[in-house]
Amino acid sequence: MAANSALRRKSxxxxxxxxxxxxxxxxxxxxRTAVTLFNERGFHATSIDDxxxxxxxTKPTIYHYFANKDEILFECVRRGIDSIQxxxxxxxxxxxxxxxxxxxxxxxxxxxxxxDFGICVTRTADHELSAAARKRxxxxxxEIDRAISRVVEEGxxxxxxxxxxxxxxxxxxxxxLNWIAQWFDPKGALSPEDVADGCVATLVQGLAPRR
Amino acid sequence: MAANSALRRKSxxxxxxxxxxxxxxxxxxxxRTAVTLFNERGFHATSIDDxxxxxxxTKPTIYHYFANKDEILFECVRRGIDSIQxxxxxxxxxxxxxxxxxxxxxxxxxxxxxxDFGICVTRTADHELSAAARKRxxxxxxEIDRAISRVVEEGxxxxxxxxxxxxxxxxxxxxxLNWIAQWFDPKGALSPEDVADGCVATLVQGLAPRR
DNA sequence: TAAGTTGTATACTCATGGGTAACATTGTGG
DNA sequence: CCACAATGTTACCCATGAGTATACAACTTA
Numbered sequence: 001m002a003a004n005s006a007l008r009r010k011s012x013x014x015x016x017x018x019x020x021x022x023x024x025x026x027x028x029x030x031x032r033t034a035v036t037l038f039n040e041r042g043f044h045a046t047s048i049d050d051x052x053x054x055x056x057x058t059k060p061t062i063y064h065y066f067a068n069k070d071e072i073l074f075e076c077v078r079r080g081i082d083s084i085q086x087x088x089x090x091x092x093x094x095x096x097x098x099x100x101x102x103x104x105x106x107x108x109x110x111x112x113x114x115x116d117f118g119i120c121v122t123r124t125a126d127h128e129l130s131a132a133a134r135k136r137x138x139x140x141x142x143e144i145d146r147a148i149s150r151v152v153e154e155g156x157x158x159x160x161x162x163x164x165x166x167x168x169x170x171x172x173x174x175x176x177l178n179w180i181a182q183w184f185d186p187k188g189a190l191s192p193e194d195v196a197d198g199c200v201a202t203l204v205q206g207l208a209p210r211r
Numbered sequence: 212m213a214a215n216s217a218l219r220r221k222s223x224x225x226x227x228x229x230x231x232x233x234x235x236x237x238x239x240x241x242x243r244t245a246v247t248l249f250n251e252r253g254f255h256a257t258s259i260d261d262x263x264x265x266x267x268x269t270k271p272t273i274y275h276y277f278a279n280k281d282e283i284l285f286e287c288v289r290r291g292i293d294s295i296q297x298x299x300x301x302x303x304x305x306x307x308x309x310x311x312x313x314x315x316x317x318x319x320x321x322x323x324x325x326x327d328f329g330i331c332v333t334r335t336a337d338h339e340l341s342a343a344a345r346k347r348x349x350x351x352x353x354e355i356d357r358a359i360s361r362v363v364e365e366g367x368x369x370x371x372x373x374x375x376x377x378x379x380x381x382x383x384x385x386x387x388l389n390w391i392a393q394w395f396d397p398k399g400a401l402s403p404e405d406v407a408d409g410c411v412a413t414l415v416q417g418l419a420p421r422r
Numbered sequence: 423t424a425a426g427t428t429g430t431a432t433a434c435t436c437a438t439g440g441g442t443a444a445c446a447t448t449g450t451g452g
Numbered sequence: 453c454c455a456c457a458a459t460g461t462t463a464c465c466c467a468t469g470a471g472t473a474t475a476c477a478a479c480t481t482a
Contacts, residue, residue, distance in 0.1 A: 044255040168409040175390025206417025
């Protein structure tokens with residue numbers, strides 16, 4: 001009895017299935033617009049009305065897709081966090097020495113941080129989120145730091161990374177990478193890949209000239 | 212005709228001179244309390260009432276010392292920026308190779324960024340400031356970046372620093388340093404000096420082990 | 423002691439913006 | 453064809469928080 005979904009897709013009377021798909025598309029559009037405005041003006045300085053007008057709709061329509069403003073912000077950072085975690089998994093999958101995996105991770109991390117959702121992650125302060133969201137946000141960030149720390153420690157053992165305090169080293173690395181979100185200009189001369197490569201190169205080689 | 216100021220200082224009727232001194236002390240107290248709250252909860256989430264209650268006074272009293280909320284924030288970041296610029300001047304004064312001066316600068320920079328006003332500088336987003344303040348804030352930050360970039364370039368010439376894109380390298384460095392404000396815990400195991408030294412070491416030596 | 427200056431509090435005003443109630447419209451399914 | 457669900461709008465409510473008008477107390481100075 002299942003109607004042919006290929007046919008149904010083309011029909012203007014697309015049915016319930018297509019409706020929920022439409023809903024997702026619209027929800028996504030709200031998110032995309034919101035994150036852009038949040039990054040431009042900041043979360044507090046962006047009103048739901050601002051987001052609505054940018055989409056040619058009105059405020060209650062937005063509340064039809066999201067429970068409240070906090071949920072919108074949380075969804076934005078969640079997407080960014082997800083991308084970063086994906087980058088970590090991909091790097092691990094590639095294998096190689098700890099240094100190689102770390103470099104792969106950092107490169108992808110840097111690229112994520114040039115995207116809208118990535119920018120939102122590093123620019124959103126904990127206290128801007130609701131209590132519940134904040135808890136999850138913090139936990140995710142800790143998890144990421146932990147994952148990087150672990151690779152750094154492995155590198156100190158397998159000899160591919162210089163010894164030191166792994167925690168402090170991790171913060172030094174993520175600091176450089178997170179900060180990209182503060183200055184990167186998509187209309188600038190450097191592509192995300194250029195920035196990622198340059199940044200990773202400096203972190204790996206250091207400032208001192210090799211001789 | 213000028214009264215003996217040493218005598219006047221001890222009298223309970225201290226006169227106009229002492230009054231303006233008192234005023235400065237109180238203004239400073241407002242600033243110190245404000246910056247602490249701003250760093251804890253964020254600028255928008257901190258009301259003037261919050262600052263007032265923390266000081267056991269009321270809102271209008273604060274407006275007796277500051278024209279508006281923006282002025283308070285601006286004064287906070289100004290103090291932080293000043294400290295960073297002082298660090299730059301001190302490092303230049305010490306002399307040495309570009310690398311030596313850069314290291315001295317970065318070390319001091321890192322320490323400033325663990326102080327309340329320093330934290331405020333890196334955590335305050337441009338759009339939180341008034342239009343006028345924003346302009347000055349941005350200009351100051353650009354100036355600092357420019358100063359660091361200049362030293363980096365000098366180092367590439369005198370051979371004390373590895374070659375590369377000086378601008379990108381500068382952002383990589385300041386990223387690590389600025390990010391300290393996001394994670395540093397004054398009650399933690401590491402002192403500001405420990406953090407500064409460790410961070411600078413990683414940036415100079417890189418992750419790769421020297422052989 | 424009267425007038426002025428400084429610092430502080432009480433008690434407002436007022437704009438902003440998150441969120442909602444109620445209603446209109448339209449396609450969907452029985 | 454009718455009821456229902458989904459989507460959207462207009463028109464509101466209400467809390468918060470920046471900033472102020474005004475009164476008042478205390479000390480200074482003439």
